Amino acid sequence: MVRDYSAFLPGGTPARREPTALERLGWGPAFASQIDADALTTTPPVRVVAVHRSGLQVAGDGTLETIPPGPEATVGDWLLYDRERPRSSRVLERKSLIKRRAPGTGREVQLIAANIDTVFVVTSCNQDFNLARLERYVALAFEAGIEPVILLTKVDLTDDAAPYVEEARKVSDRVPAVALDARAEEPAETLADWCKLGRTVAFLGSSGVGKSTLTNALLGTQAIATQGIREDDARGRHTTTRRELHATPGGCIVLDTPGMRELQLTDAATGISDVFPDIEALAARCRFADCRHKTEPDCAILAAIEDDSLDPARLARWRKLQAEDAFNSASLAERREKDRTFGKLVRSAMKAKSDRKR
Numbered sequence: 001m002v003r004d005y006s007a008f009l010p011g012g013t014p015a016r017r018e019p020t021a022l023e024r025l026g027w028g029p030a031f032a033s034q035i036d037a038d039a040l041t042t043t044p045p046v047r048v049v050a051v052h053r054s055g056l057q058v059a060g061d062g063t064l065e066t067i068p069p070g071p072e073a074t075v076g077d078w079l080l081y082d083r084e085r086p087r088s089s090r091v092l093e094r095k096s097l098i099k100r101r102a103p104g105t106g107r108e109v110q111l112i113a114a115n116i117d118t119v120f121v122v123t124s125c126n127q128d129f130n131l132a133r134l135e136r137y138v139a140l141a142f143e144a145g146i147e148p149v150i151l152l153t154k155v156d157l158t159d160d161a162a163p164y165v166e167e168a169r170k171v172s173d174r175v176p177a178v179a180l181d182a183r184a185e186e187p188a189e190t191l192a193d194w195c196k197l198g199r200t201v202a203f204l205g206s207s208g209v210g211k212s213t214l215t216n217a218l219l220g221t222q223a224i225a226t227q228g229i230r231e232d233d234a235r236g237r238h239t240t241t242r243r244e245l246h247a248t249p250g251g252c253i254v255l256d257t258p259g260m261r262e263l264q265l266t267d268a269a270t271g272i273s274d275v276f277p278d279i280e281a282l283a284a285r286c287r288f289a290d291c292r293h294k295t296e297p298d299c300a301i302l303a304a305i306e307d308d309s310l311d312p313a314r315l316a317r318w319r320k321l322q323a324e325d326a327f328n329s330a331s332l333a334e335r336r337e338k339d340r341t342f343g344k345l346v347r348s349a350m351k352a353k354s355d356r357k358r
Contacts, residue, residue, distance in 0.1 A: 019197055019251055021061040025049075026115065026200045026253050031078050031092050043080035043089070048073050048114075050244040074111035075243045075255065076200060096144045098202070101264040101328040109266055113202055113243060113255055118147045118194045122205035122214065124154040125164045125179065132317050134171050135275050136263055137204055139321060143271025149194060151203075152179040153210035172275055182210035187217035197251030207259025215256040218248045265321060266328035276318045282310065 020027075025047045035045075046060035055068045058079060070087025071079055078092040094114045102110035121137040123129050134150060141148035150168045155161045161179040168177035180186045188195075195201055195218060203211035216222050246254045265272070273280045279301065283291065287298035293315075296302075304310035 023198055024247060024251050024253075025059060026198055027078070028198060030095050034092050035080065039080060043082050045092070046079050046081045046089075047245070048075050048077045048079065050242060051075050052242070072111075074114050075245060076114040076116060078115065096146045098140060098144050098146070098204075099266065100140070100260075101266045103262045112257070115200060116144070116146050116202045116255065117199045118149060118201045119144075120149050120151045120191070120194075120201060120203050120214070122151045122153060122203050122209045122211050123168070124209045125152050125158040125161050126154055128206055128209055129164055129167070131167060131170065132320075133206070133263075134168060135317060136265065136321065138171050138175055139265060139268055139271035139275045140204075140263070141271070142274040143265075143268040147194075148175050150175055150177040151214070152177065153182045153214070155179050155181055174274075182213040182217060185217070187214050188220075191218070195248065195250065195252040195254075200245070200253040200255065202255035202257065204257055205259065207261075209259070211259070212256055215246060215254050218252065218254050219246055220249055264328055265325045268325050269322075269329075272318070272321050272325060275321075276314070279310070279315065279318050 022045060027045060027047075031045065044060055044063065046058035046063050048056045049059045050057040051074060052066065055066045056071065056073060056079075057066045058064075058081065060081065063081065067081070067086035067089065071077075071089050071091050073079060073091050074097075077094065079089040080092065082089045096116050097114050098112040098116060098119070099109050100112060102108040119137070119141040121134060121141070123134060129152075138148045138150070150171065152161060152164050152168060158164070165177050165179050169175075171177075178190060180190050191201075203214055205211055243255060243257045246256065248254060282300040282304055283293065285300035286293070286296065288296055291299050291301075293299050293301040301310065301315065305312055305315065
């Protein structure tokens with residue numbers, strides 16, 4: 001059956017007010033403007049709703065199936081589905097992309113999710129709360145061009161959540177911090193402004209902070225399994241094992257993700273600058289453009305430390321993220337070339353030493 005996709009093309013007028021199947025998956029003008037009517041009918045749009053080892057699970061208007069690995073896509077991507085050659089399905093240009101350096105010793109980049117509108121950075125009102133981790137997640141969101149919101153859960157575990165909220169607001173004056181009880185009906189009401197029809201939101205954070213519980217609250221079900229935290233250290237256990245999109249009754253798409261034990265930034269210089277605009281502004285006032293802010297004269301950052309207008313701990317966190325991002329952003333080819341050059345130097349030195357002994 002040939003479907004009519006004309007309503008999704010630029011300038012198209014929907015024939016009915018009820019949202020279509022594609023609109024309920026997050027389809028909109030940003031994607032429709034990339035294709036024409038012929039492409040829509042011959043290669044219908046589908047969205048990646050889950051990534052399995054066996055391939056990509058995609059959903060569209062009358063489509064729900066798994067296609068073999070091939071397209072370089074992640075959960076949230078939109079594809080033009082080529083039924084005859086699924087591996088050749090084209091990935092549409094993304095509105096946003098969350099990525100990190102893949103865990104391990106390599107330098108590969110791991111795609112986390114695409115086309116997210118709002119990221120809820122979730123933490124708990126207990127020992128899990130970590131300002132440096134929140135800054136890291138917010139930098140990730142800023143770099144991806146995604147609106148971040150900090151959510152503080154497990155308010156029932158503390159007598160007063162206000163200090164946690166106050167500390168979370170120090171991350172950025174551009175990021176709201178909201179405390180809520182993930183188990184109650186409160187999430188659907190509190191997050192309503194961000195969770196509207198056609199929008200895609202994601203919950204990111206450590207294991208056990210309540211991401212799956214929040215997803216269940218928005219879905220109005222208990223479809224996603226949840227577990228409690230360990231009492232000795234307030235650390236969570238992995239419940240969600242894969243990144244997967246879920247549709248809420250109101251038409252919002254929710255991404256539930258496994259807890260990330262390791263989140264290393266890569267290609268995130270702009271996001272880091274957006275989290276630390278005060279330090280970036282000070283750095284611009286230093287006498288030397290290449291100031292390392294350690295011993296150089298007329299360093300505005302060192303002066304701010306001296307007059308207590310800049311917290312040394314904040315400066316240390318900025319330094320760490322900058323160094324990490326610079327290291328991880330270096331291309332694999334460049335790093336291999338440096339390794340080869342260093343190897344040549346070592347071999348040359350060893351040969352010279354051997355020659356002297358003769």
